[in-house]
Amino acid sequence: MSNPLGKGKFSGLQLPIPEMARCIARQFAEVQPTSEKIKQVQLNTLAVWVTHDYCQMMGIPTDLEQSYSWNPVMRIMANVADLSLPGIGKLECRPVSMTAQTCFVPPEVWNLRVGYVVVEIDEQLQTAQLLGFTSVATQEEIPLSELNTLESLLEHLHHLKQSKAVKSSDMPEADVSDVAGTIVNLSRWFEQTFDIGWQSVGTLLNSDRLSLAYGFRQSDVDTFADVTSTETEGDVRRAKLIDLVVQLGSQKIVLVVELKAETSGKTCISLQVYPAGENPYLPSDLELAVLEPSGIVFMDAQSRQTDECVQLKFNGTSGEHFKVRIRLDEAHYAEEFVV
Template sequence: MTRTIYELEDIPLTVPITLAARRTAEKFANEQPTPEKAAQVRLNTLCVWVVHEYLEFMGISTQLNKSDTWNRVIRICADIADLEIPGIGRLECRPVHRFEQICYIPPETWEERVGYVVVQINESSEDANLLGFVPSVATERLPLNQLQPLENLIEHLAQLRQSPRKTLVNLSQWLNGVFDAGWQTLESLWNQPELRPVYAFRNSDIVDRTQEKDSLTKRGKLIDLGIQIANQPVMLIVEIRPDTNSQMSVRLQVHPTGNNSYLIPGLQLTVLDESGSVFLESQARNADNYIQLQFKGEPGEQFSVKLGLNDASVTEHFVI
């Protein structure tokens, strides 16, 4: 039998909100351009922090500073509340107000998440209730009566640690106008002043959006490699178009963002085949304002793109 009303007493786990959490949330909120965005960021930050405290108490390590929530640029650009769990992935921590029966899940968080925890922040901001979790979502409206207990979350994370999940970005669907969450048009990214490189993509081959044909599709995504690049993400651009003999042409580019004119020397762009072996590789040199790789593949073929700098790396998985 499915319940139609969620009772808070069903999962009465309350976590205190520390002074450090409130100060951090207020600091992040003060960076925002509007009061509405500030309120959103404040609430998201508190949610992430209390879930972090809960998981640490349960013996599950987390990395706040590796989460997009802790990235100043991404906080401004997106409604995200993710928590990085090393060796597992990113857990989304979504806020809900008292008496609400539906939790809003932004579309940009539907992919690359290992689960969703719903958090009710009390108006006094002195404590929060962890209401439950779900392993995945496919809609903006999550009824609270669908939440699983937190015990299931711990089991879920343990299973993922033993068998990590790999999410594939389907590039062939891009040609039909179906795009994966997190991948934005270049225009939408470049129109954000905090992301626009100071050299403004002077290369006309890269920026001439007016000459793109229907048969060619490209999208961009911000990739954060952490403190090694001063929390300034790089932009990964993926472009796909049909080629001859049923093959697809794939072009990858990596650009700096914000005040960085050039990529950090040593930044590596690597294409891995389905077995994990290196297929192609490029490395940024001094004064490189972008690096790129290009190859062809068959529909259904899988590959991965790895961005790495020293000990930090991020890998995206694709299927043509």
């Protein structure tokens, strides 16, 4: 990586942690189920807040309310420490202790963020130091000695904002109400009753592609069995071939929906998008998003170069509606589901 920081601890920026941030962190943490989760949420919240303060100082707009780290459901379900930057994407803000030599990055956020900032927080929770950043994460432990400078972070975010502005300058906003077909009733899938167009996964994807791609970006929450294996009782998966009509022709992709019945009565839902045909990788900047019925984006992910798959995972309750949107440049596809 360029612009190394030596040990990654001597060229960062130190900022105070305001009382408001500590109060919010306590509120978010005190409702967590375990002591480990309490500490995780508290430190994640402080890291996000300090990064938010830094961005505000640098004139970079932020939106805490649209960050997964500010969503009570997402805080419980996953190890999230993201900061939403309007017009750019989500920046992950990972906390570390003052004695740390590496920074832990959960696999479930690899390739789902525009960058990863490392924030050192003192034991008294009074001050924090932004140590640096990396634009990619491909391993759980990132050595602090390999971090790039904060100046590089600003350049990186500026470049992303400019490139996204160019791409969207003449692009009409996708109409999320343009839903393909009727509402897909997922509860009927457990009865082996499938809607038209939904096929077995093996029909559309070969086992080699699935075995290579499925280890990619696995969450440590409600992990599914390997998709190449035989379905266990209570699990079901189906695939659909989608043809996105883009400017230079068409882009065929495969949407895979996996369901797992939970003992709590909820359904664990996993969405995966793979390239169809012989192409080993998805096109860059393909967006997979889950939307609430109102059209508000609940969670999303974007593909990057050499991505074999993008994936989202969440829990749904019986009767709950949601939309899935896949978008590439001006082309988009959307479908509505009910659990």
